Each structure stands twice: as C-alpha cells, then as structure tokens.
Amino acid sequence: MSDPTIYAQHIRIWYGTPAGPVRAVDDVSFSIQNGEILGLVGESGSGKSTIGRGLLGLLPPGSVMDGELAFKGEDLLALDQKERFKRRGRDLAMIFQEPLTRLNPLMRVSEHFTETLRTHFPKISDAEVEKRSLDVLQVIGIPPSRWKAYPHEFSGGMRQRIMIALALVLRPAFVVADEPTTALDVLVEAQIIRILRDLAEQFDTALLLITHNLGIIAEACDRVAVMYAGKIVEIGDARDVFSDPQHPYTQELLRSTITLTTDGLHSIPGAPPDLIDPPSGCHFHPRCPKAMAHCAVAEPPVRNKRGGKPEPGTTDVACWINQLADVPEDARGPLERGEISVADEA
C-alpha cells in the first residue's frame, strides 16, 4: 500500500500563555488516505482547530509541536521553515470557519487568485491564471462575471465557495476544512458539504473535515475521530462508530444529538476541562457516567475496541471499559464523586 497522504503519530501541541502552557493537543495519532474524508468532531475547545493549524505549520509564535508528521511519506517536521512554507497551499490547504473575514477586503477576487497562483507558479501567464481560476470557480458555482468583484459583494455562502476555489486552484493533495459551514445556513451547508465530498472523490484529495455537527460527519465522512480535551478518544469507520459507539463521550455526544437535534453538544452535564491543568487519569472521568475508580488514577491507552492493538481498519478507543482485563479488580467499582471534588479543591 502506498504512503497515506497524512500520517500523524503522537502529535502534541502546546500554546504558551502567561498562565502556563496549554496542552491543546495531547498525543494524537491518525492517518488519512488519498480520497478519504476523516471527520474530526468534539466540543469547542477540544483542540480540533489546533490540529488543523499544526498540520499546516500555522501555529502562532510561542507554541510548540512535536510528534511525527508525514505527507505522502515525507517527514514534514524535519523540513526547514522555507520548505515547509512551500508545501502550504500547494500540497496542504486550509478552509476556515468564518468566510466573511477570510478574504482581504481591499483585493478583488481576481487578485486573490492571481496572487495565490503566482506565488506557487511564478511564470504563469495572466491568461493561464484566469483560465485555471475560472475553471475552478465555475465548478464551484461562481459565474465568470464576478471575477473582478470585491469580497463584500458576495454573501457568506458565496465567499466560502470562493475560499474553497482558492484552496482548490492549486490542486492540493490534502485539505483541512475547519468548520467550513458553521457560519452558514442549512441549505448552503448542504451545498458546501456536497462540493467537498465531490472534491475528495474526483481529485483523490484527502480531507480532514472538522465540525461539531455529527450530521455532517454521518453524511460526508468515511471515518471519524472523536476528540475530547486534546485527545482522540475514539476513531474508526464512521458507520461503525455511529452504530456501535464505544467511548462514553461518543455515546453522550450521539445521545444529545438525537434528543436535541440542533447543536445539542452542550447538553452533556459539566464543562470541558482546563487544558493548563487537566484532570488526572482519563480527562473525561469527571463528566463520565460510567467512570470507575481506576479512571481517575490512570490514563487509558488507545486499543482497538476488542482490547487488542490498534490496526488499520479497526475502531480504536481510549477507555478502560474496553480494557477491563488491565484494570485492577479493586478499582473497577464506580467512581466516588465526592472524593474527587474534595481532591480537586485541595
């Protein structure tokens, strides 16, 4: 089998803040094949955007990333700044959440495309720029008559299409779409998701689709990774995860979506933890309805859902319930909440 488009192992990312380092991403591993869409879902603040930025090398100054990251077999973290920069846009692209503010208000659509293409292909002619750009815009549903228009002359949905076209015009092999439809209405959302799905299919593009909307995952993604407090707690085939969720957090997510339909994520009792000083053991244990005494003490490793080693094609989960054999007998009883809150306050 050829190298996956993205191969990420044991990725950790810290942000430096005055209050101390924020462990936004804490030992995350996944890979994405050509033409595959991996959905990344989780409450806001769980570190989804940070992963996206880390993959492109767009982290702000003061942040640190380590682990292993390969693009088509090439080690990205070993590249120097300049080489890494060249990959951006051309090999690895990003589509953002807020289409309204992502285009330079002083530049015409045409100028955005010219700048982007010229940066990566300095010798390209004006005619070629226009032809390539209009081709992509056409596919995405922006008529050529709008070529010279300014960003403010478009609606949010149209601007998101332009952002997508601007990413696609370079034919990247990998695209991060960070909540690309959160700011848009439902009808436009469906169109954008269809565009992204067609893209993965037609051009064999690998796609990391970040969202907190499980409906989008079900509709568009081949696989799904569920994130909680900087960790992937469950990852596997989207249909498998939805029909037979393993991790209590995944189960809670699905339940809240079913009962509330719209944006039910926040109906899970409690709040996500502080990432400067995360809880001991499993990060989810303070909110977990199934927590055992052991969960507050030790962090569960990632295993496939039968408790064996993770392998390609398996659904993997980081939860002690799936690895009961490794939990000491006397630590299998339900977690005593009172002790914990006292301990937390101490």
Add this chain to the structure above:
Amino acid sequence: MSAGSLPRYVLQRVLLVIPMMFILLTVVFVLLRVAPGDPISASLGGKLTEEAINARREMLGLNRPFIVQYLEYLGNTATLNFGETITDNHAILDIIRDNGGATLTLTIGAFIIALGVGIPLGRIAARGRDKARDVVIRVFGIISYATPIFFVGLLMQLYIARPTGLPTSGIASPRIMHAVNQNAITHVILVDSVIQGNWAAVGDVLVHHILPCLTLGMMICGVFIRMVRVNLLQTLQSDYVEAARARGIHESRVVRKHAFRNALVPVVTIVGLQAAMTLGGAVLTESTFNWPGLGTQLMHYIQARDYMGVQGIVTFFALVVAAISVIVDVVNALIDPRVRFE
C-alpha cells in the same frame, strides 16, 4: 456597480458637511460677539473720536440687530466673501491670497514629513512588538505629540539651526522674496519660483521650509505612529492574513499587501481629523518661525483686537477643514471599496 455609486457617495458627503459648517460658523459668530468690548472701540478706541467711531460702526453695519448681522454673515460666507479688516481695511480675500500659500506649503511639507516618519516608524514598532525598538518609537511618538510647538521650535533653533546654519525666520531671503513676488502668479512663492524658472529661489525657499515643516511635522507624526502601529498589530492578527499564510503567500508579501495596506485605511481618516489640529499647530509654528502665513496674520489681528479680521480668517479655516473632511471621505472611498456601499 462601483463606478455609479461613487458620485452619489461624494454628493452625500458634501450634503453632510453643510450642517457641520453651519455649526462651525455659528460658533465663530457667537464667540466673537460675546467677547468683551465691541469690535470698533476695541480695535480703534482711543485713536478716533466718538463720532468717527459711530460712523464706522454704521458703515460696517455693526449697529444692526445680531440676527441680521448673523444672516448676512452666513450669506457672505456662502458666496466666499469673508469681509474686511477693521484696523487696516484689508479684504480678507486679499490676505488669504497673499499669505495662504505660505501656510499651504508649510502644512503640506509637515504632512509629508509626518507621514514619511510616522508610517515607517509605526510599521517598525508593530513588527517588533514589545521589543526595545517598539518602546523607543512609542515613547518618541508620545513626546513628539505632547511637546509644545514653541519648545520644539526652540530646540530646533538651538540644536539644528546653530550647527547647520539652516534659516529660522521667514519663507525666503528678503531679496529673493521681493524678486519672486514682483511677478507673482499663484502667490504661492514656491510655485511662483518654479514657474519663473528661478532655481536659486526654489532652493532658498525649500531650505527655509525645513525647520518649520520639521517642527509641525513632529507634532503630527506621533498620531500616525500610534495609528499605524495599532492598526498593523490588529491586521497582522486578522483572519485574512492567516488565510493568506495558509495559501503559502510569502510572509513579506502578507505583511505588505494584506496587513499593511489594510492598516493604512483608517490612517487616511486620521489625516482628515488632524486637519483642524494641524491648522492650530501651523498658527503656532508660524509665529515661532516668523512665517508669512495666515497664522501670523491671525495672530496679528488677534493682538490688534480686530474682530472682523479674526472672524474672516477663522471662517476661512473652518471652510478649509470642512473641505478636507470631504476630500478625505472621497479618498477613503477610492481606496476602500466597502465604504461606497455602506
């Protein structure tokens, strides 16, 4: 689409400036009437007999009710008639023609210096945020803004004029001034020298501009430093800058084309807001450097307690400030396509 809306936008701005003018003129009129003493006896008292003063008063229409005078003042201003001075019977329009040019070139020179110094310094400060150079530049910005003009002028005279021999008085050497003004066409001495092809005069006039323009320019550049720094810090954090980086656009271009250009948009507005303050600064600079501009004339008529002279010149200043605010709005609309659609 955008071409059609620009003229409409300009018209809108012009219409909006009318109420502002109205308020300004009213303030000028009222302030000068409530000032102690009446215009004629204040300026001419003691020199003329009671009868002569009354005759003057009648001739100038100052014995009529305020409301009549006020309406007449508005009407005259609307037709660009600024009246005459009381003390020496000069038409204000003549004063503007003869002295306006010096004030014009002084303020333009000062703006060039303020922009030329303020924009790069603001940019350097923002790019090196919280580093030593940022702190030094910010302190410089505050000091240059807060230091009184006459004091800056004094420092310039002591520490720059002494060692370099740069002139500190007037807009040209007396002989050159005389020669150029004999064939004055535009009454802007710098322009007249160029028209006459008198390059020695051009050089002389330019050299005379250096210290006054520096002095006034320093006062305004602090504002530009701060504006450019704050705006650039903000645009460097903006979503479109991150998106440009994500497309692989080179960092130097991201800063220049995306962050910096957007950071300059509000600076244009500041130029407009600065206009009134700059005219105030120009008045002080002119008296510091004995500059033959409108500011010096204004000071002269204030000292002579010539209310009509003061009113005429201040009214003209008010018109200029209003005109600049319209021009700035139009320039803004040309730079920033969003403005036209608001």
